[in-house]
Amino acid sequence: MIILGIESSCDETAAAVMENDERLLANVVNSQIDLHAKYGGVVPELASRKHLEDIFPVVDQALQEARITLDQVDGLAITQGPGLIGSLLVGLSFAKALALVKKIPYVGVDHMAGHLLSVFLGKTKPDFPFVALIASGGHSSIFLVTDYFHYTLLGRTRDDAAGEAFDKVAKILGLPYPGGPAISELAKNGDPDSINFPRSWLEPDSLDFSFSGIKTSVANYVKQNLRRAPQADEKNPSSVTANICASFQEAVVDVLATKTMKACRKLAATNVVLAGGVAANPRLREVFAKMAAREGFKVSMPPTQFCTDNAAMIALAGFHAFRQGAAGHSDMDAYSRSPLTELA
Amino acid sequence: MNPAIKLALDRLEDTVHLGRHLGLFARPGDIFTLSGDLGAGKTTLTQAIGQGLAVPAGCYITSPTFSLLHEYPGRMPMYHMDLYRLGSMEEVEELGFEDYMYGQGLTVIEWPDRLENLMPADRLDINLVLISEYSRLARLTAWGGMQPRLPSLLREL
Numbered sequence: 001m002i003i004l005g006i007e008s009s010c011d012e013t014a015a016a017v018m019e020n021d022e023r024l025l026a027n028v029v030n031s032q033i034d035l036h037a038k039y040g041g042v043v044p045e046l047a048s049r050k051h052l053e054d055i056f057p058v059v060d061q062a063l064q065e066a067r068i069t070l071d072q073v074d075g076l077a078i079t080q081g082p083g084l085i086g087s088l089l090v091g092l093s094f095a096k097a098l099a100l101v102k103k104i105p106y107v108g109v110d111h112m113a114g115h116l117l118s119v120f121l122g123k124t125k126p127d128f129p130f131v132a133l134i135a136s137g138g139h140s141s142i143f144l145v146t147d148y149f150h151y152t153l154l155g156r157t158r159d160d161a162a163g164e165a166f167d168k169v170a171k172i173l174g175l176p177y178p179g180g181p182a183i184s185e186l187a188k189n190g191d192p193d194s195i196n197f198p199r200s201w202l203e204p205d206s207l208d209f210s211f212s213g214i215k216t217s218v219a220n221y222v223k224q225n226l227r228r229a230p231q232a233d234e235k236n237p238s239s240v241t242a243n244i245c246a247s248f249q250e251a252v253v254d255v256l257a258t259k260t261m262k263a264c265r266k267l268a269a270t271n272v273v274l275a276g277g278v279a280a281n282p283r284l285r286e287v288f289a290k291m292a293a294r295e296g297f298k299v300s301m302p303p304t305q306f307c308t309d310n311a312a313m314i315a316l317a318g319f320h321a322f323r324q325g326a327a328g329h330s331d332m333d334a335y336s337r338s339p340l341t342e343l344a
Numbered sequence: 345m346n347p348a349i350k351l352a353l354d355r356l357e358d359t360v361h362l363g364r365h366l367g368l369f370a371r372p373g374d375i376f377t378l379s380g381d382l383g384a385g386k387t388t389l390t391q392a393i394g395q396g397l398a399v400p401a402g403c404y405i406t407s408p409t410f411s412l413l414h415e416y417p418g419r420m421p422m423y424h425m426d427l428y429r430l431g432s433m434e435e436v437e438e439l440g441f442e443d444y445m446y447g448q449g450l451t452v453i454e455w456p457d458r459l460e461n462l463m464p465a466d467r468l469d470i471n472l473v474l475i476s477e478y479s480r481l482a483r484l485t486a487w488g489g490m491q492p493r494l495p496s497l498l499r500e501l
């Protein structure tokens with residue numbers, strides 16, 4: 001079965017072609033980062049206009065790279081939510097129109113389900129059940145995944161998402177958007193133990209996160225210790241900015257990894273997965289792998305290209321949905337918040 | 345110029361106390377704007393406003409920065425918007441946020457400067473200033489129909 005996946009929930013317009021859940025024939029991601037960088041974040045109105053311009057060429061390119069035509073596509077998988085409504089609607093409407101004209105069956109895919117299953121795009125695949133941490137700009141959630149369709153939410157953020165904390169701390173430090181890569185790069189030259197930023201563990205049993213407080217601590221630290229605004233081009237290894245980046249990153253990584261391992265122990269799971277945009281952070285991957293090894297857990301992480309938003313994960317989740325008999329309908333709507341991240 | 349009422353929030357508990365009372369004080373259709381730097385306590389204050397509005401405890405009030413608008417059930421609906429990522433009032437207009445602002449709930453707007461000419465005439469502006477780790481200064485300014493109601497809020501604090 002050939003699946004064409006389309007993703008447009010935030011600032012990437014993406015299309016991918018997959019044969020069953022095994023062979024990725026094409027994976028095209030057209031990022032809007034340059035467009036949004038000057039605003040320090042994703043501007044929704046810009047995002048949907050850009051998706052509108054990009055979606056046709058991106059889908060076309062994916063089909064060309066896969067060396068197939070639309071007539072060979074057996075199913076369309078399209079991100080239904082969560083995300084920016086205006087952006088989601090561009091992809092959803094495009095897919096519906098395509099499906100109608102070409103008489104191709106289609107399914108809506110939850111973006112979070114895509115992230116949860118993205119690990120199956122990599123070489124090391126986990127065994128069910130597994131505990132997964134999805135950390136991104138909009139989410140920081142821990143799930144128990146029992147099979148391709150059943151996900152139980154174990155913990156979520158109570159305020160800011162991990163990726164959002166990176167973006168906001170970058171903004172405080174005068175670093176460019178997106179904040180994750182900028183902080184991670186500077187952190188290499190900093191001492192992670194130099195500043196003791198607070199780790200928010202919440203109640204002893206809680207698997208929830210809170211990243212608003214650490215952002216405040218960084219703002220306080222900058223106010224008290226930096227007389228002038230930090231400069232983005234500071235590369236001096238001993239620079240205060242590098243130490244702030246390293247110490248901040250260490251605190252966030254520590255909490256994310258520790259809580260995920262705790263979730264595994266609590267649910268007697270021996271397989272653990274790290275996914276979502278923040279999973280592209282090298283320090284998080286390193287600490288996560290180390291902690292998992294210490295506990296004897298099997299750890300799986302998708303390659304970084306499948307951590308950030310992509311359509312391959314949507315095609316893959318779509319394939320399983322088709323296999324399960326799912327079918328989209330013309331009044332299927334986009335949604336901004338995922339039912340997967342709300343407690344039942 | 346409309347004079348601002350200054351409140352010293354020396355401890356985290358003071359910020360929570362102010363938020364709860366704002367939540368109790370709110371009536372359907374009220375608009376509170378929240379300004380202040382990153383880390384000034386806007387999230388904490390909004391969470392406390394939610395407590396005062398009886399938003400169920402399991403319903404976490406999280407940052408709307410990414411998704412722009414979150415809606416919560418409570419004594420009345422609370423619409424929590426964050427205009428941080430928006431460029432101008434045209435974008436606010438295109439997103440239809442005014443429909444929420446003049447609805448039957450409490451609207452809490454972070455980064456309200458993006459509203460420009462769409463700034464509502466009746467509102468309570470809350471500006472938070474970071475003083476030290478736990479200490480904040482709050483400046484409350486009431487506009488239009490909110491002005492005569494401000495003393496009753498201050499008496500309750």
